[in-house]
Amino acid sequence: MESPVVRHLQIEADIVAEDDGRFVGRLADAYALRRRPLCLCRPMGVPMYVARIGRGFIVKRMPRTGKDHHPHCPSFESADTLFRPGTALRLPVGSKTSGRPTAIDVKVRFSRGPIATSAGAIAHRHDCRTNSGMRLSLLALLHLLWQASGLVEWTGHWIGKRRWWHVHRYLVEATRRVSIEGEMLSERVLIPEPFKVEDKTAIKARRSGTIARLLRDGSKQRMLLIGEVKAFRGVAEGHEIVVRHMPDVRLPLGNDQLRRLQRRFSPALGLWHSERGLHLIAIATVEAAAAGALRVVEIAVMTVTEHWLPVADLHELQLVTKLARYRGKMVKVLSFDGSGTQPMATVTLPDARPLPWALYLVPADANTDFDSAIAQSILSHPDRRAWIWRPADGDMPPLPYDGVRRASVDGEDD
Template sequence: MATYRFDEREIGEDHPDFQAMAAAAHSLHMRPLCLCKAPGLEMYVALIRGRYFLKRMPETGSQHALTCSSYEPPAGLSGLGEVLGSAIRSNYDDAGTTTLRLGFSLSRRQVAAPKNDVPRSTNSGVHQVRSDGARLSLRALLHYLWREANLHRWVPAMAGKRSWYVIRKNLLKAAEGNFVGGRRLADMLYIPESFVLEEKEAITARRLAQFKRLQHVRGTDRPLFIVIGEIKEIGEARYGKKIVFRHLPDCPMMLRSDIAERLERKFMQERELWNMFGDLHLVACGTASIGQSGIPAIEELTLMLASAQWLPLENSYEKTVLERLVAHSRRFEKCLRFNLAADKPLATVVLSDTPEPVVVFAVPPESPDDADKALADLRSECQYQVVVWNCAGSEFPDLPPAKS
């Protein structure tokens, strides 16, 4: 548990006086200090739904101790560096909120289509990635929430404790304090509850109440909401396809045939790995609408693979890395791509149980020709020890041991 200094007093977040001390610091615009390293690192106070939280100042995560909850590797090791400060803006001088700029629409204008015209999909290419780093793609938004929920981190004590209940709870908490175009992100986010047979009617009632708030009203632009869930199956419907989410068996979401075809083509690798390895999770993040029929329909979608521990991964080589680290009880953080193009090198993990951070790169055999140079450039800019696994035939390298 982190310890903070308010003036001359040092307390932790679990102290009975913490909320009162944080409230006073917030009203006086004071900067409490995180004491993970001497002489202390400035934090700011965020007010979210009536409670106060301490957050690290922007671009200071790598200055905190490895064991501190505020530590994070330099943004340049992941895709975060491309969007931080542009698509993700922390308002630490206000209420501690964060403003997000999205690269996809949350409404659809009602325009009559010509007769015999087939609606075009709004899916804009592989992984929803655009070259404009100033806005978050669907995948980048999912990675952002996963990171804010600390679901990209692993410590051995988490073994057996990550259920969908925990995933949902942390994602909803991570969405708090984030705003899109002046609207609360949490108000436009739907994540299915964990299904419990004995509570089926109550769960359904809560879902219908939320859908009613999100439902399209005739004659206005059609509002879209963001849905995040684990896919159980993508199957045939009478017209087009349907997605069935786990924990939401009685409410499939419709998927137009053209979007389904693009999904099959763009995410072939993800679906192949998901079909091959039964312990993988396939997480979807998309926009959807609810028409007069009350049936939700997907508008855009991205997919993300996650390990048995819900750690995001891109390929079988990353799966090997994550499984090895978990099996050896290592503590680490998974680096996320956000908007970064698929042909750009990305650190796989950063070990946080060593005296100093260790960055691990897993380089797939099918990497582009200029990958070696790009990786060399990234290594030259990295201030940490680097370990590279060239996956084309070489054995997994020895890693520095965890400190005792």
């Protein structure tokens, strides 16, 4: 599996890496002395600053300096404005050793209805000074965690190297960087471990311990479950969801719940059923039912490719699948709770030279206002190039591979 880039900082005369045991202490020193660390992704260094979150410290990039970092640096951010305003939340880079949540705190009601994020989450991206919070759907929370896990990024170097073991690991790490009104999200989420027959007893014991938290404060306690759907199965009482890596756990789903799911997520379900090799990811609030079983309260689903990259329809699948064979870095942009009425890049190619690419897919029902908005977006960002595909007009145009090296995959031709 791909290894994340380890950031190196210069703090005064000392150079320290994020995975160094001294890292947290040096951040504390820099904070106390009001020193600006230099990110050494560039030869001359890029100034950053240290912020205090609770009892911990994190290093953050200075405003509007994302483009100054090297494209492989975690602080590089060339495509901030390609996202719909107020939707593309991103977790800041924090200490891997502090074990504390970073700048995003999520206020979650584990019940029917939306999930509201605090103003602190918005302030991270936009320097807002407001007390009003955004409201995110359950699917948008899954988008947030997928992006925070780095699972929206891909390069052809990683073909065959991303499996559920890695997805589980990165999602778990992301939940440790989000808090729910002071409580770590990792304390209220169940993400199935990769199942191994030889370890099934230990895995089941750990999962039972997690589920037992539902019973700590009575039957009204709820938590999140994130996993891959193996099947929807009819049973005498209605239906149930079979989740991969949890072969001994069934999630009952009432007929009304199933109808709502099919109506709300028809495109994702249809894509999953029609295309081989895709995965269907579910995020659900669950509560304790009779005899220690689980019951689904609310559920959302997302279709991902064989490389675990989210796709919303056949055209996105076609684009992402073709790009996945190339060695340059690609980033799949997520919509969160965007309405789709404003243009947003589907994919970005941040490593392309001489300038990054923003790849747009125009919906079949887009009007002239949508086209005008794309044109305005392109004109207002001369630091990147734009590629546009209008599926209603025909096949995909040639992809912009200049500056993006192709991976060697089966000798395929374009």
